[in-house]
Amino acid sequence: xxxxxxxxxxxxxxxxxxxxxxxxxxxxxxxxxxxxxxxxxxxxxxxxxxxxxxxxxxxxxxxxxxxxxxxxxxxxxxxxxxxxxxxxxxxxxxxxxxxxxxxxxxxxxxxxxxxxxxxxxxxxxxxxxxxxxxxxxxxxxxxxxxxxxxxxxxxxxxxxxxxxxxxxxxxxxxxxxxxxxxxxxxxxxxxxxxxxxxxxxxxxxxxxxxxxxxxxxxxxxxxxxxxxxxxxxx
Amino acid sequence: xxxxxxxxxxxxxxxxxxxxxxxxxxxxxxxxxxxxxxxxxxxxxxxxxxxxxxxxxxxxxxxxxxxxxxxxxxxxxxxxxxxxxxxxxxxxxxxxxxxxxxxxxxxxxxxxxxxxxxxxxxxxxxxxxxxxxxxxxxxxxxxxxxxxxxxxxxxxxxxxxxxxxxxxxxxxxxxxxxxxxxxxxxxxxxxxxxxxxxxxxxxxxxxxxxxxxxxxxxxxxxxxxxxxxxxxxxxxx
Numbered sequence: 460x461x462x463x464x465x466x467x468x469x470x471x472x473x474x475x476x477x478x479x480x481x482x483x484x485x486x487x488x489x490x491x492x493x494x495x496x497x498x499x500x501x502x503x504x505x506x507x508x509x510x511x512x513x514x515x516x517x518x519x520x521x522x523x524x525x526x527x528x529x530x531x532x533x534x535x536x537x538x539x540x541x542x543x544x545x546x547x548x549x550x551x552x553x554x555x556x557x558x559x560x561x562x563x564x565x566x567x568x569x570x571x572x573x574x575x576x577x578x579x580x581x582x583x584x585x586x587x588x589x590x591x592x593x594x595x596x597x598x599x600x601x602x603x604x605x606x607x608x609x610x611x612x613x614x615x616x617x618x619x620x621x622x623x624x625x626x627x628x629x630x631x632x633x634x635x636x637x638x639x640x641x642x643x644x645x646x647x648x649x650x651x652x653x654x655x656x657x658x659x660x661x662x663x664x665x666x667x668x669x670x671x672x673x674x675x676x677x678x679x680x681x682x683x684x685x686x687x688x689x690x691x692x693x
Numbered sequence: 694x695x696x697x698x699x700x701x702x703x704x705x706x707x708x709x710x711x712x713x714x715x716x717x718x719x720x721x722x723x724x725x726x727x728x729x730x731x732x733x734x735x736x737x738x739x740x741x742x743x744x745x746x747x748x749x750x751x752x753x754x755x756x757x758x759x760x761x762x763x764x765x766x767x768x769x770x771x772x773x774x775x776x777x778x779x780x781x782x783x784x785x786x787x788x789x790x791x792x793x794x795x796x797x798x799x800x801x802x803x804x805x806x807x808x809x810x811x812x813x814x815x816x817x818x819x820x821x822x823x824x825x826x827x828x829x830x831x832x833x834x835x836x837x838x839x840x841x842x843x844x845x846x847x848x849x850x851x852x853x854x855x856x857x858x859x860x861x862x863x864x865x866x867x868x869x870x871x872x873x874x875x876x877x878x879x880x881x882x883x884x885x886x887x888x889x890x891x892x893x894x895x896x897x898x899x900x901x902x903x904x905x906x907x908x909x910x911x912x913x914x915x916x917x918x919x920x921x922x923x924x925x926x927x928x929x930x
Binding site for chain 2: 532544545588604
């Protein structure tokens with residue numbers, strides 16, 4: 460089943476065209492790494508997929524639902540992790556998850572919060588205020604927040620930014636766990652090694668267009684850097 | 694025929710709407726009663742303002758009653774602006790506004806949740822300011838009619854303020870922009886609130902107070918309805 464379908468997507472901010480007719484499809488269970496230089500339009504593209512920004516032109520469907528007309532149905536199936544943790548510093552880890560669980564009208568919320576805190580390794584810190592957490596712990600909780608409602612599609616915007624090696628390893632473990640459950644993942648990243656390690660497909664975005672796309676099996680190991688450079692040169 | 698999937702049913706949309714409002718209010722109150730950043734700033738500011746007015750205006754009993762409605766509403770308006778700015782800044786600074794917007798609820802629920810928590814903060818500040826003011830100025834403010842005017846005025850102020858603070862928080866100059874946007878729009882409600890409050894304080898007849906009360910109620914209804922309709926567009930990128 461096609462989980463993400465984007466046709467001729469254009470996004471303009473005033474006179475500036477950031478996305479210039481993107482076509483993009485992701486099947487269920489794929490883990491797509493969206494790579495590209497700064498200013499390529501990765502974050503804008505992800506914000507449109509997340510229903511946080513309206514396309515200027517083109518069609519976007521997530522799990523069969525059309526954006527922006529069926530945004531509420533799309534949001535129910537989406538989990539989003541961005542540069543910022545989207546967490547409240549003056550609430551505890553558990554309270555943050557409880558708040559988002561209520562916003563998603565989840566059943567069995569207590570059990571689900573327990574599961575998620577266990578998954579991201581924060582069960583022992585559940586009652587601590589988020590403002591006392593390290594950046595790595597906040598990012599792990601952000602992942603927990605994003606998967607709390609068990610979304611079909613997970614969108615990650617440079618989730619490793621600002622994390623140390625241990626926190627990155629923990630985050631990778633969580634992402635692999637999510638992907639192994641058949642969830643569809645789209646992740647933007649500047650870290651080619653990490654993307655190569657995690658993703659099943661690599662798409663290169665440059666100047667508002669997807670200029671190259673390749674599945675993992677089409678690349679030799681360690682060859683992503685060459686693929687990336689060639690895509691940008693062309 | 695379009696081949697769009699059909700959304701599974703769960704709780705009714707209205708029940709989800711109310712739950713989302715309750716969740717936002719709970720979150721704001723829980724965070725504020727832990728940090729006390731917003732309430733303490735509003736309270737200190739309000740008490741300083743009435744204290745300064747008390748020393749700046751050397752008034753007899755009659756004059757004190759005459760200026761009370763103006764001093765009170767100036768205090769509430771400025772303290773309210775402080776609270777509105779802070780309330781939305783908390784959402785924006787850590788990206789939490791995006792977290793709210795990603796939730797599968799009608800965005801009006803986010804507006805009403807924020808508006809209700811802002812109103813709660815303003816009413817708490819007013820509940821502290823009124824007795825202090827009564828003691829300092831030797832004016833009895835605990836009259837049912839006056840309390841009703843304060844409630845109606847606060848509702849209207851917060852209805853507009855929550856909407857405009859959502860707009861101003863997206864800009865770099867949000868602390869400056871909010872009062873510039875807000876005060877021209879709330880002039881009718883401030884005038885109506887000052888006149889109606891003055892009417893009750895000076896024991897005027899209902900025929901003199903009623904037009905101002907009607908204006909307050911009409912303003913509350915109209916601006917709450919406008920905010921309900923346009924909030925989705927205000928937060929849209």
